[in-house]
Structures are given as structure tokens and as C-alpha cells.
Amino acid sequence: MRHGVRSLFIDRFSLLGLFIGIFLGVNAVTRTILMTLSASQVDFGLIQLGTIYGVGLVFDGITAFYFIIPVVLYFVFVPDRVFRHRFHRPVVHLFFFVGVYILCYGVVAEWLFWDEFGKRFNFIAVDYLVYTTEVIGNIMESYPVYPMLAGLLVPSGLIYFVCARSRVFKGALAAPCPFRQRAATGFMCLMVPVVCFAGVDSSRLRVSENVFNNELAKNGVYELFAAFRNNDLDYASFYEQRDTTEMLVRLRKLVATDNAEYLSQSPEDITRRVVNPGDEKRLNIMLVTIESMSAEYMGIFGNRAGLTPNLDRLARGGLFFDNLYATGTRSVRGLEALTLSTVPTAGRSIVKRPGNEGMFSLGYLFKERGYDTKWVYGGYGYFDNMNYYYAHNGFSVVDRTDMSKEEKTFANVWGVCDGDLFNRSLKEADASYAAGKPFMNFVFTTSNHRPYTYPEGKIDIPVKTGREGGVKYTDYAVGEFMKAARTKAWFDDTLFVFVADHCGSSAGKTSLPLRKYEIPLILYSPKTIEPDRVSKLCSQIDVAPTLLALLNWDYDSKFLGKDILAMKPDEERAFVGTYQKLGYYKGDRLTVLLPKGGTEAYVYDRVTKQQVRAAIDDSDLTDAIGFYQSASWLYKNGLTRRTTGEQGWDS
Template sequence: MRLFQQQKLLYAAYKPYQTLLIGYVLGLVILSLSRGFLFIWHWDRVSAAGNVIELLALGLRADVIQMGYLTLPILLMAPLLTHKFGQNLWLKIQVSWLVLALSFLIFMEAATPAFILQYDLRPNRLFIEYLNHPQEVFSTLWGGFKFWVIASTLILALSVVLLIKVARHLHARQKSKTFSFRAALILWPLLVVLEIVGIRSTLAHRPANPAFFAVTSDALVNDLIINSAYSVEYAVYNLRHEADAAAIYGEMPIDEMLAQVRAQPYLASKQFPNPNYPTLHFNQASVMTQKPKNIVVILEESLGATFVESLGGIPVTPNLEQLKSEGWWFTHLYATGTRSVRGIEAVISSFMPTPARSTVKLSLSQQNFYTAASLLAEQGYFTEFLYGGETHFDNMQSFFSGNGFQSTLGIESIKNPEFVGSWGASDGDLFQLAHQRFSELAETDSPFFSLVFTSSNHEPFEFPNGTIEPYNQPLQSVENAVKYADYALGKFIQQAKQSNYWEDTIFLIVADHDTRVYGDELVPIDKFHIPGLILGHSLAPRIVDSITSQIDLMPTVISLAGVSSLTPALGQDLSSAEAPPANRAMMQFGSNYAWLTDNTSVILTPNGAITGYYDFAEKRFVRGQQVEQSAVEKARAHALLPSWLYRNRAYDTGCPSAVEITQSGC
């Protein structure tokens, strides 16, 4: 009899929370099934990374955290609504929650395969950022991931219909019966405690977070362990910390950071006269000219070493291959990140990467933040940005106009374009505009600086028909898009050689990043390898074999153009004979940071530093080699300093325009 009474009391206590608890269990089932599918899809990488049963158990643990986040806010309302006057509202809240919360989980999981195909990671901060550009994103998805778009839509629609039916059934079933307020209160504290314990997931000082589940050396597998809703939610939470690398890699006093960075051989002899701008130093031009050269930067969308035969890729860039013998060709050049705005940041501002969003998009860098344009504008250059699409995309126009670019021209400036795709006018149309502008500017007395940013090599890979012989099928493939981009570039350079600006201009041709960055490593270094070429009428050909970063390019080009400058840029002027090449590069991949040299390398993660070396022949990072602690501290200093410079608004020349700039300052 007593056992029967206890069971009756337990059931009475359970009834008020029935829908919430059913939803909780359904959520765990949905997330586990999705993870199972993703594990099977990437079975070779998952099985190679560790014990699959243990990984699945960790995944369930992450799902318990996610379901705790979703259910705890509703559960906390129970004491206010489970009395007899609020029971009807309480039931409606629960069934509404069941439909909305589980639909959200299903949507995030359904969107995951396409995101993984593009970024080799679960949805993260990029997923949130791209919501600001629905037209471009939908065009990309429809062009490159049509199957997944349709499948995801059908899965979500069917799931919502089923969830609504389940919710109506549960509501009708519970509405027909009353439940005990007293019984509800008896069970409530226990449920709250269990939820909090599940959310913390550990008795350690800090609760579990995505880094807690990073138990393998494969970044994708680590991401598959958690779920996409959790990944995105944690990214939103981290937005308030995103400008502070110290929160990920640990604290270091600013004096120590500066000492480590300034100790680099190419900076060791420099003077740093302004404590408000602690990286500001004078760089003497390596070339003396009567009039500074014009500078044109051609930033090629997603043109990684993957597509350059002499760099170990496939033969779809014949024009670039031909041009490489005419200028300075970089054989070991590495991008700092995996997005266009990170490439812009590195090339145009020579700014080292951080775990935060690119400074192109951050609030404190929209004015008084160093760019090559702001430096050259102070030197009397006319500065301009040319793009085939909408210049406001990724906040580019705001960043450029606030930091030295006197003109920004987008698709509206291209009259009667030959071809317009999802991302704007074709590269051929963009280069026609560029040639027209350069011809006009060459007739003026001032030198000019122009950034030309291409877009044809971007999903969905649209370009004019009949311009190239396809490398493969279907026509709208990345290989064919790269081949068209190379065709348009080659045609422009031929045109430029016959122009009135060729002899007075230095061209930098470089990729913003490779196409889809993926690999079973914490940082897939090989996918950061990009081509780079400095070209000009008076420039003697040269092969640069040392390891080089995107941040080194503009200091070198500015020096070759004959401009001595007061600059905060920490990239090396490779044209200077004062010091040997730095032979290092830095890469940010999510929350992991790679410091690459020719003999030892360091990867910084939220869990600590991993040391080893990069095998250039096998194109893999080999962990385990012991390195001096000083190498780890050097890597940490370079990873931490840019965040400090951003937060303290200390990355600029400190000089207003149109003033005399000397070695000691403005």
C-alpha cells in the first residue's frame, strides 16, 4: 500500500512537468541522431580521432548542457504558474516551448551539413554574421548546396508539423486533468538542481564549455561532439569577450608582449618613440625615386595554393604561372585566416590575427585605425577601393571610408557590365573599371593607391560563358571559377602593360584566403598557403622562398614604391637589407592559433600550447617535438598583442592628415 501511495505521489508530482520532460528527452534523441549521422558521414576522421563510444558519450553530455539551457528558464516559472489559477497558462507555455525549442534544434542540425561542407566546422560565429547578408548567403547556398537547402527545408517543415501534432495531443491530454500545486512544488527544487548540475557538467571550478569537449587533434571532430545550437549560442555569448585573446590564451603583461615582438631581428634596431602607439616606428624606403610609385593591390577571392600548379596545386592559373617569372614570387606565403575580411585586415592593415572577428567589422577600429590607405593618404596619395559587388558587404565601406580610403566604388560604378552574378559584376567588368580609373588617375599629379577586390571565385561560382575552356564539369565549379578569375587577371595585366600607368605602378597580387579550409588538424596549415606576386615595370624578378605572412606584403610594397613611412605595422619589409627574412607566419583558425617557422611551430589552443614542427613535404603538423619555452612565449605574445592594440586604440600613426612626418613622429 505504501509503495502504491509513493508511486501515486511521484506521478502527481511528474504531471505538471510532463510536456517539459518529454521535450527534454526528445531534444536529446534529436541531437544524438543528428550526431550519429554526422559521425557516419565523417567516419574516417571520427574513428581515427578516438574511441567512438567515448566521443558519443561526450556528445550526450554536451546535449544535456544544451537542453538544460533551453528548459531551465521555463522550469523557473513553475512556482508562479502551477497553482490552479495559472495551470492553463502553464500548459500553453510548455507546449509552445516544445514546438519552438525543438524546431530550433532541428533547424540548427539541418543547417549543419552545408556549413561543414563550406567551413569544415559546425555553425559558429560566422553563422550569425552571415544572417546580416541574406541575399548573398541564399545565392551561395542555392548555387553550391542546393540539395542541402531543399533537404533542410523539408526536414524542418515535416518536423514542425509533427511537433505541432505532438504538442496538441499533450495539451489536450493534460488539460483534461488537474494537478496538485503542492506535488509540483515538491519536485521542483530537485529538477532545478538537476538542471544546474547538467548545465555545469563538471565539479571543476569552471563549468564545461566547447573547449572542454576538444579532446582530439581534429577540429571538426571536436565540433561534431557538441551540437550546433550550443556552438552558436556560445559564440553569441563570447561576442562580449571577442576582442580579448587573453581570455583564451592567458594573460601576459604588455611590456613583455612588446619586448617579445620588438625583439624580432627586423624590429630590433627600430626606435618606438610614442608610448601611446607602442608599435609605431620609422621604416626607411629601400628604393629612392623622384616620385613615389602608384600602388595597386589586387586581392583575389579564395585563390589558394590549391589552384597553383607550381605551389603543389592543380593547373587552373596559367596566367599567374606566367607572370610569376616577371616579379617577386612568394612560394611560402600564408594567409592569417579563412575569411575575406581577415585577408583585408592582414594585407591592408598588416594587422596580426586574433580570435575575434576581423577589425574590419569591430566598432573600435572604424576610425583612427591604421591602413595602408591612411598612411599613403598622409603621403599625398589618392586612395580608392574598387569592388564588383555592394561595398557595404562585411562592413567594408564603413571601415575603408573611416580609415584613409578617399573613394569607394562598387557595382553601381560599373556601367553596362557584361555579366552580373550573385556577388556582383564579373572580374572582367571590375578590371575594366580599374583600368579606366587608373588611366584617369595617371593623368593627375598625385600618385594613387587602389585596392581591387575580386569576387568571381566565390560560390556559387558564376562567370560569363564562353570565356574559358572548362577544366571540369559542371561548369559552375570552383576550378572553373578560378580559371576564369585567372583569365580576367591575365587580360587586365596585358592591358595594363600597354597603359599610361604601367611604368609608374607597383602591383601586388595576392589571395585573401584559400577556398574551403578543412582538414583533420587543429589548424590545417596547408589550407592557409596562398600565392603572392609583386609586379612592376622596374622590379627585377625574384623568388622569395622564406616563410612569409600576409602582414609582410604591404610594408614591402610601400618600401619598394619609394615611401619612407612612420608606421605601426609589424610586418617585415622584405626589400630591406637590414635583417634576414623573419621566416615565420601566423594563422587563426577558430580559437586555435598557429605560429609557423621553418623548424619549430606552436599551436595555441584554449587548453594550452601544442609544440612540434610542420612537415612541408607531407603538408602536416607533427606534434610532440619539444621546443624552448621562449618559442611558446613568442607565439603567445604575437597572439595577444593585436587584441591589446585594438582594445586600447593604439594601432595608428597618431598623425592627422597633411602634416610633415619624420622619423621621430608627426
């Protein structure tokens, strides 16, 4: 063991010590840069800073030992005569430089990710690794990538040059290192990641009540691999539970309504017959889900930048819901909530999970009534498994690959511009109308997404200048879309639904910042719906039941959402979450379920947008567990699928 310790300073392993020192220094610089970028959000103070950098140093060190595992193995098994040979030295120099360059590249990668999400690498980064075409394309279109990569040669070269001229570096290439000595040192180096893998978990890391401080104390690379391990969380394994039967019974009470009757007495069966009074309406449905349209961007919510005149006009002329919350921070979360009317699942969205075919979905309800049901998307629908999910849950799929060259006047890596998407949506509606069939088109936009590029000359904000341009162009496209729709024979018999998939940003000082989940919902049909403003607290999962209620449909339901217009004051609530944290918002209190059985609670002032820690309310906690535990159990046991005999899965 003594030889192993000495070898860290006098032989080839001293290179690893040198590299680890650089690793720690570069990550400290990264932490400082990210802290500077979010200075207004960070809680500063001597103790806070000391904790951030101290805990950060620990996780940086652990990550460094993970990082060098391949090199440790190489150093152990390469014989002295090879390692010390003059032809091998350039190899060491090359790989040392490459390692330093990768560290510098990591600084830039973390900065870009932080700029977009206000987080260290997490499950979003893991998902994006699967879709390299879109992600790399987005980066290429958003940033001067090649100049940045070339610029990294400067700091990388300087660090390498200083190290290569050092006595440690030169001595490491010449000093002998017998196999027993190499094996002992290698064993010590490898035991560090082995022990840390078994005993260190960053998911419960908390250095502050401020989420930004907690994120800064983490290491991005460590979090990337931790997210890869935990991307699919089983509720039963990670979250606080109660007796399953009791929670299922509680769920039935929570989703019960005056106009619905359960078809079974079994607590495992949430199927109920919903009866809506009045004659059934067979209106066409144009459900437009707008990428990243936070409530705060719209004038009707108080924004004075004039970005959304068309959406504001529709809100004033339709049924406008101003207190609705997105269920998550990813598009697939919004799509899940809108089609399945279910609370967010821990880990991955159902849209991306295997075995998601034949779910009880909005698509099938319309399809069974003879509607043309179409999922219309401007991008490549293989992204996030969207095409597969919609094709196997009641919709026909139309995406970028189905559009002709003439239809695609402008596109970026995420998809055709919203104007082109809306034009194709109108064509699909025309085709259904010509065939004598009502239609339900689920349209998903892409233009309000980095790199924020769109056709020139449409709005007064130059392309690639930020979110405001994306918001204003999408609003412009909505205006043109509605102008064209008003000329159609089917317009008077169509209900237009405008809702966001999620907000434009989810970063905040608390674990689930509610103000970052507020989104608009507009139901517009001037011949059938009177304008009104609804301020009831509600969720994306309530959109489908509300829509069906407006149509006066009677149907068997497995939805967890409710008709917003019929909600009683004590029924108002919303659900928000990330892939790990599950929130239940009722009254002015937010209850959060955390992995490993933890819980948090906050009081939220919707006017001031202030959110402060509070004591846990037992009733709210039990309701939260009732929803999330029961929803997970029902999904896992196949009880949220369509009734046996009705499957008829699409080919």
C-alpha cells in the same frame, strides 16, 4: 521534490521529457551524418566513438534544457483550466510539431555549415546572423532550399505523428498539475541551464588530438551561443601573459631591422624610421586580393587541373612568393593584415571592431604622398563593416552601389562578377591617371565563393558545380584584366599585387592546420621587377613593408611586418589564427596560444604537409606571447593609431 520528479512522467512536463528524448536522438543522427561526411578525416575506434557520442550526449542534453526554457516558463504559469481546455490542445500539438521541425531543420543547417567550414556552428555563424541578406541569398543560390524545406515535413511529420499518438502525449494533455507541483518541476528544469551556464565551458573540450573528433563531440546550437558570448576576446583575460614591459621590449627586438631606427627609447613606442636605399619610385599600385585563393589551387604549386593558367603565367613573370601564410580564415583577417601589417587579434578582426578609425594604415601612407587611394569592391561594403573601415583608414570607397546597370553584366548575392569588378577598377585607374595623380587601388574579388556562379561561356566548367569553377573563372577574369591593363598608358608605371585573403578551406585534423593557410603572393611589374621565386617563410603582414621597400620609400612605421626580401633566415616566421587560437610558425614548429592560458606545439613538414604534436619550445612560446600580447596591448591603448596631429580623419 518527489512530486516534481513524478510530474515528469504523469503531467504536462512529460511532454518536455518526450521532446528532450527527440532532441537527443536528432542530434545523435546529426553527429552521425557529419561523421560520415568527414569519414576520411575522423579517427575511428571503439573508445574514440564512445567518447564522441558520450561527451556529445552530455552537451546535447545541456543544450536541450537551454532550448526548452521558454516552454518551462509557459508550463509553470499557464493554469490547469487553460492548459487542459480542448481549445488549448491544438496549440500544444502545433508547437510540438514546430519544435520537431526546427530540430530537423537544424540537421540540414549543420550539414550545410559543416560542408562549407568543416566545423560545428562557431563565430562565423554568429557573424553571418548579422548579414542575413548575403547569407540567405548565398544559401538560396547554392542549394534547392524550398524543396529541402518541404522535404523536412516528412521526417518532422513522422516523428510528430508517433509522439502525438503515444500514451505519454495524450496523458500530458489531460493530467492535472497544481501550481506548487509545476513550480517545483519548473525550478528543477531551470536550474540545469543555470548551473551549466556557470560551470560548463566547451572552449577547452578535447576528446582527441584530432580536431574533427573534437568538433563532432560538440553540439552545434550550444557552440553557436558560446561563440556569441566569446566573439570578442580580450587577450589579457584569456591568454598566457608575461610582464608587459618585458614583452614590449621583446617585440621591439622582434620587429627591428637593419634599415630602421626607433624614434623613442620607450618600450611602449614601436615607431621607427625606415630608410630604403635608392631613389623613391612613385609607381601606381593595383593590389588585388582574391577571395579564397588557396595555394593548392594553382598550377605553379603543383595543381594539375589547369585552373589558373593566367595567375601561373604572372607568377613566372613576376616576383613570386611561394611560402606565404594567411593570418586567418576570414576575409576581414586578410584585409586587416594587408592594410595594418599586424598580427591577428583574439576575437574579432580590427576591421569589425568599434574605434578602428585613424589606424596606422597602408592607405594613409599612400594618401599622404598624394596618391588616389581607393577601396574597390564588387559587393555591398557594409558587409563585415568593410566600407566604414576603409573610409576611415585612408581610402575612398567604391562598391556595388556605385556601379551603373551597364557596368553590372552579372552578379550574385556576394557581388558583381570579377570581370565587372576589374573593369570598374580599370576605370578608376584611368580617372586617376587623367587627373595626373598616381593611384593605389585595393581591389577585392568575390566570384571564388559559394554559390560559384559567373557569366556563362567564359570557362569550360558549368556554374554552381563547385570550387573549381570559381577558381577558374577568377583566373579567367584576371587574364582579361591584365590584357586590358597592358593597353593603358599607365601600365608600365604600375605594380600589380595579387594575393589571397585566406584559403578556400580551413578544416583539418589539428587546431591550426598550416597547409590550410598557404596562399600565393605575386608582385608583377615587367618594367621594374625582375622575375624571381622567393621561398622565405613569411606572412600576410609582411606584404605592406615589402611593397614599400620595392618603392624605395622612407617612412615612419608602426607595422609589425618586415620586408620579405631583406629578411634574414632567423627572422622568417608566420602568423596564423582563428578567432580563439593564435599561432606562431617559425622553422618547422608551430606554437599555438589557446584561451584560458593553454598552449600547444606542433612540428610541420611542409613537403608532406604532415603536422604532429611536439613539446613546447620556450623561446618560440615567448616570441609568440611577445607578438600577440604586445600587439593587443598596443591596440587597446591606442598606440597603433596614426601619430597625433596627423589624424585628419576622412569625412
